[in-house]
Amino acid sequence: MKSTRRSFLLSASAIVAGCGPGEGTIFRTVSGSADTGTSGSSTQSTPNTLTDTWSYEPGPEPPPWVPEGQEDEDAFPFGVQTGDARLSSVVVSVRCYEPNLRMVLVRGVEDGWEDAGEVVDLLSDGDVVQIELEELVPDTTYAVAFYADDGVRRSSPSRFRTALYPGATRVVRFGATSCLGGNHPWPTLTHASGELFDFFVLLGDTIYADWSWGGSGFEENWEDALQITGMRDLTQSTSLAATWDDHEVENNWDIDEPGVLDTALASLEAFRRAIPQRVGSQGSGLWRSMQWGDSVELFMLDCRGERFGGDYISQEQMDWLKDGLLNSTARFKIIANSVPITDMSDVYFGIDAVDRWDGYANQRDEILDHIRDSNIRGVLWIAGDSHFGDLAHVGRPGSLHHFQYEVFCGPGGSDLNPVVWLLNPNDHYEQVVKEFNYVAFECDPDAGTIQVAFIADDGGVIANQTLSV
Numbered sequence: 223m224k225s226t227r228r229s230f231l232l233s234a235s236a237i238v239a240g241c242g243p244g245e246g247t248i249f250r251t252v253s254g255s256a257d258t259g260t261s262g263s264s265t266q267s268t269p270n271t272l273t274d275t276w277s278y279e280p281g282p283e284p285p286p287w288v289p290e291g292q293e294d295e296d297a298f299p300f301g302v303q304t305g306d307a308r309l310s311s312v313v314v315s316v317r318c319y320e321p322n323l324r325m326v327l328v329r330g331v332e333d334g335w336e337d338a339g340e341v342v343d344l345l346s347d348g349d350v351v352q353i354e355l356e357e358l359v360p361d362t363t364y365a366v367a368f369y370a371d372d373g374v375r376r377s378s379p380s381r382f383r384t385a386l387y388p389g390a391t392r393v394v395r396f397g398a399t400s401c402l403g404g405n406h407p408w409p410t411l412t413h414a415s416g417e418l419f420d421f422f423v424l425l426g427d428t429i430y431a432d433w434s435w436g437g438s439g440f441e442e443n444w445e446d447a448l449q450i451t452g453m454r455d456l457t458q459s460t461s462l463a464a465t466w467d468d469h470e471v472e473n474n475w476d477i478d479e480p481g482v483l484d485t486a487l488a489s490l491e492a493f494r495r496a497i498p499q500r501v502g503s504q505g506s507g508l509w510r511s512m513q514w515g516d517s518v519e520l521f522m523l524d525c526r527g528e529r530f531g532g533d534y535i536s537q538e539q540m541d542w543l544k545d546g547l548l549n550s551t552a553r554f555k556i557i558a559n560s561v562p563i564t565d566m567s568d569v570y571f572g573i574d575a576v577d578r579w580d581g582y583a584n585q586r587d588e589i590l591d592h593i594r595d596s597n598i599r600g601v602l603w604i605a606g607d608s609h610f611g612d613l614a615h616v617g618r619p620g621s622l623h624h625f626q627y628e629v630f631c632g633p634g635g636s637d638l639n640p641v642v643w644l645l646n647p648n649d650h651y652e653q654v655v656k657e658f659n660y661v662a663f664e665c666d667p668d669a670g671t672i673q674v675a676f677i678a679d680d681g682g683v684i685a686n687q688t689l690s691v
């Protein structure tokens with residue numbers, strides 16, 4: 223059946239929800255105790271909110287877990303990915319050429335690691351296995367590895383951290399980048415892996431499917447990306463939270479052009495098989511939020527797949543974002559935005575405005591006015607796509623939206639935008655970063671500040687600024 227624009231969101235939902243063994247991908251929900259009965263995380267009940275009768279300390283961060291057995295790069299060339307961590311669950315993904323897998327989960331405790339469960343008889347055989355782990359302990363470090371059926375050969379282990387209880391606060395640290403490109407082996411991601419972040423945000427252009435540097439299709443492009451050393455290091459160190467931009471499909475794709483919708487759906491399926499993630503809010507496509515207690519809520523936008531009828535994002539996505547920002551209990555509301563919302567008319571003079579929020583003035587005003595008129599504090603936009611790093615005011619000096627900030631993250635390894643050579647820091651663009659980078663964020667709810675550090679290929683700090691938002 224030919225896809226239509228209206229069917230796009232429904233199809234996007236079905237890609238994950240409908241995955242079953244017959245379609246090659248297993249996405250099933252298991253609890254930590256379901257297959258083993260082992261003790262640990264799975265047996266502890268989790269309150270819905272932090273109350274006077276519950277107190278907790280963030281779980282410890284033990285030295286890296288070294289599982290028994292032997293890592294086999296031939297059997298598990300893509301490593302293990304985790305994504306969209308919540309307070310008691312995470313999505314795990316592995317692709318490999320083994321016919322029968324066992325997943326082992328361990329939990330970080332004061333003196334190292336304790337068993338937290340296992341799942342057996344997972345069928346892979348050259349495909350992708352995705353599992354949602356549930357009933358995990360909030361704000362706790364876990365690690366996961368997969369074994370071949372000989373019980374010896376295994377994947378590399380991947381660490382992740384669960385989110386905070388609602389009502390709880392602490393400093394939350396995360397990283398972000400975009401536009402990874404050809405600067406292999408993506409050394410900024412290796413440096414990021416050493417930070418053991420709470421999570422890491424991929425803002426789009428993780429692959430350049432239209433370049434096809436290593437393969438001829440979406441699956442091959444993602445397999446290339448997952449194998450690159452920087453990405454392997456990163457996915458061993460923390461969970462991902464990802465959206466897409468144009469190059470996951472093709473340059474500046476327009477869903478109204480003939481054939482593009484089907485191409486986009488094929489791209490979306492490959493994206494979801496590569497980066498474990500949840501179906502979006504309200505059964506929609508990619509847009510969704512992830513809350514880390516009362517410290518941080520991450521609003522993940524889809525600014526590419528809903529450009530219908532002159533809108534930049536669907537009205538459903540707009541309403542969800544406005545309601546979410548207004549009602550969030552988190553001190554900081556991070557809006558992950560694949561293309562900047564900053565007024566860049568002083569850089570581009572209207573060129574290609576249709577590719578950015580700049581070209582959709584009504585919707586841009588709608589969300590920015592909402593944040594200003596509702597006095598929503600703690601908002602920080604983070605964006606990809608620009609191909610230079612920046613800490614910018616969303617509005618130009620003197621404008622109503624000058625007080626909002628946006629951080630342009632990356633490029634992690636794709637060519638720098640030549641416009642950056644003409645741009646120097648000023649009262650609109652406070653930091654201008656002219657080299658490959660990822661950005662480290664440290665969100666301190668007690669201080670009301672977010673420290674923003676741009677990190678270079680050599681691990682050095684290019685620029686560093688603390689924002690009060």
Ligand SMILES: [Fe+2]
Binds near residue numbers: 607
């Ligand atoms: Fe890019």
